[in-house]
Amino acid sequence: MDSSSPIVDAAAELGELHATRHTDICSRCDTDRQRRRLIGHIDVLVAALAPPPRPGARAHTESVGSVVDQIASCCAIAFHAPLSRVSPGEIADAQAQLRGLCGEYSDLIDEVAAGICRLPTNTLPNAGPSGIDVLSKRER
Template identity: 40%
Template sequence: MTIYSDSGRMIPGKDLIIAACRGLPHDDHPMLEAAGELAQLHEIRERTPVCEMDKLDRRRTQLIRAIDRWVTLATPVPRGGAGTHTETVGQLIDRLARLTAQAFVPLSQAPEPVFYDAWVRLNELADTYQDLVDDLRTGTKRLPD
């Protein structure tokens, strides 16, 4: 599902974001490209020594900021009384990418209850993402500075 903003720019829905994080083929879209790369970085991060994570984390920060800039251009100016969300869209997508990388790669061989719990957490976060995108589109939420 894709949501269209008033500016004509598309904001991908939760299903497209999760599919991109899983590495599935998708339309050429900056947010989907960034989500896929974030998931890859989280997979690499699991195998990287702590002393070498700075480069990965710098790239993650760049991708998060790029997503946030794109969302700012794609969404209307929030209404005066719009509440502020606790995270940016980029931060939420980064967390979705991390959970996706954890749920589909290392947990694929885990016992069913462990995999199920990870899947539930991923779906709950995906719903949070979708709710935020819907609220941004209607101007009822604003993003933190």
């Protein structure tokens, strides 16, 4: 990547990984390992850049890296999924979910920057099910 932000680079790489999941199901384990690494990388960068939370700041349930991973998953379905595997309804659902996630991401970043939200620190990044996992379970 050639951006000025390592967070943007990691987000772009997450998007590429999710898009790959739609065409190369066999690489799922390696892809999930790479996703966990990138989620953790984003979280470390955010922790280094974010101001300390105020006393009594509410705890957020997900890390910034996890939210970025969810956005990448929805983008992969909404814009890159092969139509042979994803219905128009699923694409519309992913686009709607993407709009909501982008709003949540923006609110999260604003709250962290203002110190009114505390990010989780004691959990490992969860590379939970992505959109392709849900779709592939239907095919079994």
